[in-house]
Amino acid sequence: MLVDLKVPPSDDWVPTLEDTPYQRIGGDDAVMALAGAFYDAMDAHEPALAKLHELDAQGRVNQGTRERFGLFLIGWLGGPQHYSAQHGHPRLRMRHAHVPVDLAMRDAWLRAMGRALDGRGVTGGLRRFLDERFAQVADFLRNQEG
Template sequence: MGGLRDEEQSFYEAIGGEPTFRRLVGAFYAGVASDPYLRSLYPEDDLGPAADRLTLFLIQYWGGPTTYSQTRGHPRLRMRHAPFAINEAARDAWLGHMRAALDTLELPADQRDTLWQYLVNAADALRNTPG
């Protein structure tokens, strides 16, 4: 019966839980901080709160604790991003930094590909400006 636990393991647990998502988001925001174009899209002087929000969201989405919803309510990603002009260039810049961050994790190919496909789909879904 030990095999049942493996089948029930969430993606969150399979990739290493909170520390993995913190490393991913930390590496991502290090890239954002040094990108003049993308950095201009973040209204806060300190990227720390944005990093915390993204970390908690990803943790919850992938099966970890629901701290994001407990503190911020329903994710409503499109609504929360509506005030920002997210065009193809912004999406591509975001994905470029996220890809570099994802590669630092050295996940097995299947896990890396699963996470990457989600990130691409999410970035595409949040585009709200032509071009």
């Protein structure tokens, strides 16, 4: 196949079963690092959101929460279903029903994830796809007006 080098390659990536976000990010370790970067960004920049989570003695989101979210992300991004094997179906709305999620909390969550994606160097078509999907899920979890 010949490629016209004058035309820049397209970065309109769309996931497939053979080319998942999980694979693009780099597998288990990279996704767990993304989850860690997310909570680090939350701890540093979104204290009201961080306080909705279980905190450790240093006032940071605890390691158990970080690990559970990392396991969830691995499966949600198209990798192995470690979370479901250990914790059952995610049932996102049910698990978040006790947490007041309004526009401010949704936006704080998205800012923390944006910082994590920036910090992990996620760009291009993968970044556009993830930004859209994370926004959809964050909005889906809203359970309060405003």
